[in-house]
Amino acid sequence: MMRTVSAAETAPTTHPWAVHAEGLRVRAGRHLAVDGLDLALGTGVHGLLGPNGAGKTTLMRALATVVKPADGRLTLLGQPVDGRADLRRVRRALGYLPQQFGFYPRFTVREFVEYLAWLKEMPKTAIPGAVQRAIDRVGLTAKADARMKTLSGGMLRRAGIAQAIVNDPEVLLLDEPTVGLDPEQRLDFRTLLRELGADSCVLVSTHLVEDVVVACTDVVMINGGRLVYQGTPDGLMAQGEPGDAGDSPAERGYSALLRRYRAEQGR
Amino acid sequence: MRWLALYLRSRRIPVALAATVGSVVLMWSLWTATSNKRDVDVQMVILTVLLAVATLTATLAGPDDALEHTGSLPWPRRRAAHLLGALAVVLLLLLATLATGARFGPAGLVLRDAAGLLGLTALGAVTVGAARSWFLPLAWTLGSLVLSLPDTAWAQILTWQVQDPRNTAAGLTAGLLAAAGLFTYAVAGPARRAPAEAAL
Amino acid sequence: MSRILRIELRRSAAAGTALVLLVAGALLLYASTDGWASGWMALAMVQRQYLVLLWPLALAAGAWQARREQRSNVAELFASTARPLAQRVAPVLAAMTIAVVAGYAAMTAAAVPWIIGTVSYLPTAVFAVLAVGALSLVAAAWFGMAVGRLVPSALTAPGLAVAGIGLLLVLTPTAVGGHEGVTAVFSPTQGLGLFGDFRTISGRVSAAQGVWLAALAVTGLVLLAAETRRARTAALLPAVLGAALAILVIPRGGDFVESPIDPVARELVCTEAGPRVCVSRMHAGLLAEVEPLARQGLTMLAKLPNAPTTAAEDTNSFLDEHAQPQRPDTVTFNLRVDSDGHLADDRTFLPEMLNAAGVNAYACGNELSRPVSRAAAYWLMEREPTAGAHDPAEETAQTRALWQSLRKLPEREAAARVASVRTAALACESLDGLLSRSAA
Numbered sequence: 059m060m061r062t063v064s065a066a067e068t069a070p071t072t073h074p075w076a077v078h079a080e081g082l083r084v085r086a087g088r089h090l091a092v093d094g095l096d097l098a099l100g101t102g103v104h105g106l107l108g109p110n111g112a113g114k115t116t117l118m119r120a121l122a123t124v125v126k127p128a129d130g131r132l133t134l135l136g137q138p139v140d141g142r143a144d145l146r147r148v149r150r151a152l153g154y155l156p157q158q159f160g161f162y163p164r165f166t167v168r169e170f171v172e173y174l175a176w177l178k179e180m181p182k183t184a185i186p187g188a189v190q191r192a193i194d195r196v197g198l199t200a201k202a203d204a205r206m207k208t209l210s211g212g213m214l215r216r217a218g219i220a221q222a223i224v225n226d227p228e229v230l231l232l233d234e235p236t237v238g239l240d241p242e243q244r245l246d247f248r249t250l251l252r253e254l255g256a257d258s259c260v261l262v263s264t265h266l267v268e269d270v271v272v273a274c275t276d277v278v279m280i281n282g283g284r285l286v287y288q289g290t291p292d293g294l295m296a297q298g299e300p301g302d303a304g305d306s307p308a309e310r311g312y313s314a315l316l317r318r319y320r321a322e323q324g325r
Numbered sequence: 326m327r328w329l330a331l332y333l334r335s336r337r338i339p340v341a342l343a344a345t346v347g348s349v350v351l352m353w354s355l356w357t358a359t360s361n362k363r364d365v366d367v368q369m370v371i372l373t374v375l376l377a378v379a380t381l382t383a384t385l386a387g388p389d390d391a392l393e394h395t396g397s398l399p400w401p402r403r404r405a406a407h408l409l410g411a412l413a414v415v416l417l418l419l420l421a422t423l424a425t426g427a428r429f430g431p432a433g434l435v436l437r438d439a440a441g442l443l444g445l446t447a448l449g450a451v452t453v454g455a456a457r458s459w460f461l462p463l464a465w466t467l468g469s470l471v472l473s474l475p476d477t478a479w480a481q482i483l484t485w486q487v488q489d490p491r492n493t494a495a496g497l498t499a500g501l502l503a504a505a506g507l508f509t510y511a512v513a514g515p516a517r518r519a520p521a522e523a524a525l
Numbered sequence: 526m527s528r529i530l531r532i533e534l535r536r537s538a539a540a541g542t543a544l545v546l547l548v549a550g551a552l553l554l555y556a557s558t559d560g561w562a563s564g565w566m567a568l569a570m571v572q573r574q575y576l577v578l579l580w581p582l583a584l585a586a587g588a589w590q591a592r593r594e595q596r597s598n599v600a601e602l603f604a605s606t607a608r609p610l611a612q613r614v615a616p617v618l619a620a621m622t623i624a625v626v627a628g629y630a631a632m633t634a635a636a637v638p639w640i641i642g643t644v645s646y647l648p649t650a651v652f653a654v655l656a657v658g659a660l661s662l663v664a665a666a667w668f669g670m671a672v673g674r675l676v677p678s679a680l681t682a683p684g685l686a687v688a689g690i691g692l693l694l695v696l697t698p699t700a701v702g703g704h705e706g707v708t709a710v711f712s713p714t715q716g717l718g719l720f721g722d723f724r725t726i727s728g729r730v731s732a733a734q735g736v737w738l739a740a741l742a743v744t745g746l747v748l749l750a751a752e753t754r755r756a757r758t759a760a761l762l763p764a765v766l767g768a769a770l771a772i773l774v775i776p777r778g779g780d781f782v783e784s785p786i787d788p789v790a791r792e793l794v795c796t797e798a799g800p801r802v803c804v805s806r807m808h809a810g811l812l813a814e815v816e817p818l819a820r821q822g823l824t825m826l827a828k829l830p831n832a833p834t835t836a837a838e839d840t841n842s843f844l845d846e847h848a849q850p851q852r853p854d855t856v857t858f859n860l861r862v863d864s865d866g867h868l869a870d871d872r873t874f875l876p877e878m879l880n881a882a883g884v885n886a887y888a889c890g891n892e893l894s895r896p897v898s899r900a901a902a903y904w905l906m907e908r909e910p911t912a913g914a915h916d917p918a919e920e921t922a923q924t925r926a927l928w929q930s931l932r933k934l935p936e937r938e939a940a941a942r943v944a945s946v947r948t949a950a951l952a953c954e955s956l957d958g959l960l961s962r963s964a965a
Binding site: 163185 | 609
């Protein structure tokens with residue numbers, strides 16, 4: 059199902075980067091989870107890798123404007139989002155799937171996605187069509203009128219992806235979107251990602267290195283709240299040496315980068 | 326003891342106990358501040374029992390009952406002990422006031438109402454889950470306070486919370502509710518609800 | 526927004542709330558119907574009385590609904606969306622409002638079939654009373670939602686319900702020391718005055734209650750939609766202003782008439798043809814039931830000279846300051862409505878009507894002899910006196926003795942003695958010995 063594209067969307071963008079962070083510092087509780095991060099993301103699918111506790115989720119939260127940065131500059135779609143900025147305009151073009159996806163159990167999938175579409179201030183007439191399109195794209199058409207509490211883990215995650223993409227966001231943030239998806243659904247998801255990355259900035263945080271390598275145009279690796287590596291998946295694979303831990307070139311590249319970064323920090 | 330401490334924390338019992346004590350103290354202070362009679366009005370006693378039982382309803386279910394059910398531990402006796410412990414807490418707090426300047430009594434009324442309401446709450450926890458189990462006890466008790474019916478046996482059963490402590494129909498009703506609640510809760514446990522974020 | 530409203534009506538606590546209010550309200554109403562079977566105003570007032578249960582339930586429902594966001598862990602997801610908090614809560618607020626109003630209206634509708642056949646008088650004040658009741662539930666739901674959001678604990682809803690009923694039970698004039706006006710403002714179950722026929726609630730009282738409840742609702746709204754602590758303190762403003770304005774509007778102290786009488790309800794509505802039988806406008810629906818009995822009474826009184834020609838309902842109510850004086854050409858009867866809306870206990874109708882040969886002696890300061898009054902009545906009815914449930918045995922024996930003696934007398938003599946009883950009663954003189962004196 060296609061949708062009409064407004065003139066505003068086909069107009070050339072005035073900002074160089076969809077997401078631009080300079081010296082970003084974000085707190086998670088008392089701990090400074092993101093500590094001086096410089097990041098520039100444009101159109102495409104960016105995979106976010108890193109060990110647990112590296113600050114991935116906190117970074118996603120900051121980019122989703124859920125938490126305010128403690129320090130540094132963060133610009134989304136050309137608008138500064140730190141300080142006391144008006145976030146409504148930015149949030150209308152934002153899509154977010156949190157790591158812990160909370161939902162209203164009694165709502166059906168369609169109702170919940172519609173509710174989120176309304177919360178993102180989509181124009182009223184566009185909502186029903188966009189909701190149907192989002193549900194179709196994630197493959198939940200058969201379950202569209204089932205209550206959320208009857209869904210299995212993977213279906214719930216796909217419902218979460220549906221609500222994130224319903225407003226065709228320019229910045230899409232997905233935190234662990236493939237949890238619970240079976241291999242076939244993961245393949246479908248990769249196709250969806252490539253589609254989405256064609257004209258929006260998608261940031262996918264995942265532990266599944268294979269997904270990153272296959273579906274992403276760009277790999278971002280952070281550790282200890284700082285940027286370790288940003289480059290193409292081929293570049294990641296090239297980093298690895300035969301002696302590094304891992305069963306695939308990507309995993310070896312990942313381990314190599316981590317090893318080198320830790321050695322550097324130790325010095 | 327270690328298991329007991331962990332169990333208490335898993336059910337968030339310290340917080341609930343603080344709420345129970347706090348609510349009884351609040352009602353006690355309200356009475357002493359506004360009245361100089363020693364015996365508290367029966368309406369206020371019933372409301373205090375209701376409030377104390379309500380503070381303990383959330384403890385009837387843990388964060389993930391389905392997981393706990395898979396353990397080999399014999400749960401029925403522990404659940405029964407939990408419920409009886411809750412009754413003991415309510416009784417202890419309210420009967421302790423009998424020694425003070427605001428007496429929440431008579432003891433028979435407190436015992437009957439606490440046991441009956443806890444039993445009803447336990448039945449609710451088994452059927453609709455602990456989060457909603459206070460609906461029926463609250464609505465029924467408030468309704469009994471408000472309704473004024475002719476003094477027939479049916480009326481005494483329907484408004485058992487407000488009857489005289491020596492009334493047999495009311496006592497039987499409360500006893501039935503308490504026994505049914507204790508038995509079903511011990512055997513079946515709280516209704517198992519999946520945690521909200523089923524994704525992970 | 527309407528699609529979202531429909532979703533919220535289906536999926537939030539709205540449907541359950543409406544159902545609970547309807548079931549609880551209907552149960553309370555039908556548990557004892559004799560309080561409200563006599564008229565629409567009585568129904569409206571009894572419904573307001575039962576708000577003592579429904580108002581706390583509405584508070585608890587609002588608090589329970591407001592916890593939904595916290596129970597479902599949606600805070601993080603919603604924080605990334607564009608709509609501000611005030612707009613986000615609007616559909617839920619609307620859904621809960623519709624639910625409580627519908628529940629209250631359904632409670633009224635459930636009572637309608639019981640009295641629709643026998644009640645015809647519908648004053649506009651009834652709608653004011655119902656509206657204040659519905660408004661109180663709306664204010665409770667909004668305020669409950671506000672508190673539920675501010676204190677997102679599992680204990681908020683039951684605690685709020687207990688606090689609510691405690692407040693309503695305490696806010697009675699006896700407990701507060703006689704300030705009826707002020708308790709009427711702050712409690713939707715007060716300000717109703719004494720119950721009884723022909724009572725109404727003055728427009729000023731309803732207006733004052735409406736002002737306070739609207740202020741309470743706005744306070745809840747501000748607390749619910751405010752995102753910062755400073756914005757929340759602004760909620761004090763409507764509360765204080767509303768309370769002050771309501772206390773100014775309500776009649777205070779001596780001005781507060783406890784139970785104003787509705788003069789229109791007291792106006793007499795009479796039959797067209799034949800001997801006139803009149804009932805009050807409030808009981809006009811029962812005229813058909815009363816007519817045969819009243820006419821019977823008039824026929825029985827026709828044995829006396831200067832017999833009354835009209836039978837009218839006694840519209841003086843208890844503690845009435847302006848008691849209507851008794852007219853000699855009218856005999857009054859007491860119209861009581863049973864719990865099913867129809868005429869109550871028609872076996873005592875005639876004995877009461879014909880008491881003291883058709884004279885209502887309550888307006889007299891002194892107590893007239895009861896055996897004489899009753900013997901006269903039973904002689905007119907040509908029936909043996911029956912003992913009432915609460916009559917002392919000695920009195921019944923005296924009545925019987927007098928009645929027997931009357932029966933032995935020739936018709937004219939007995940009629941003359943009963944007529945003298947009537948004349949004396951009309952003048953509020955003592956009746957002692959009038960029936961038993963020797964022929965003069």
